[in-house]
Amino acid sequence: MPAINDYIIGLRHVGIVTENLDEMVDRLQAIFGLADTAVERVDSPETRFAFFSIGGTPYEVIEPVSDNFKEILLKTNQGANHVCYNVSDLEAAVATMKEKNVRLGHVTPEGIVSLPSFKMAYFNPEDTAGILIEMVEDLSAGDDS
Numbered sequence: 001m002p003a004i005n006d007y008i009i010g011l012r013h014v015g016i017v018t019e020n021l022d023e024m025v026d027r028l029q030a031i032f033g034l035a036d037t038a039v040e041r042v043d044s045p046e047t048r049f050a051f052f053s054i055g056g057t058p059y060e061v062i063e064p065v066s067d068n069f070k071e072i073l074l075k076t077n078q079g080a081n082h083v084c085y086n087v088s089d090l091e092a093a094v095a096t097m098k099e100k101n102v103r104l105g106h107v108t109p110e111g112i113v114s115l116p117s118f119k120m121a122y123f124n125p126e127d128t129a130g131i132l133i134e135m136v137e138d139l140s141a142g143d144d145s
């Protein structure tokens with residue numbers, strides 16, 4: 001079986017959890033000079049997100065809104081939460097991780113989550129030296145969202 005690196009295309013983002021998305025993003029904008037147009041904000045019933053890049057590194061800031069996601073995300077840690085990689089074949093990457101005794105976990109313990117434009121899976125940090133790893137396969141050709 002190929003190594004997991006055979007499927008990794010590159011870094012997708014670093015995920016950061018915060019109790020107050022607006023406060024964190026405002027502070028980072030002040031420090032790094034990010035324009036409002038450089039920050040994409042997305043609200044959902046469960047979480048609020050902000051996406052932006054600093055020095056070419058993509059970030060995803062997450063504020064849990066629902067009680068369920070507050071329990072999941074704020075209980076584990078605030079600050080750096082996960083590292084996400086783009087992969088070419090998520091099913092093969094998951095199979096390779098399972099072969100290395102790395103279980104699925106966090107918000108995807110039952111398997112791969114399929115959304116309209118991408119598929120994702122998280123891996124149990126107990127099996128990855130404490131690092132919460134997410135892998136994403138884009139389903140739309142040429143889209144690097």
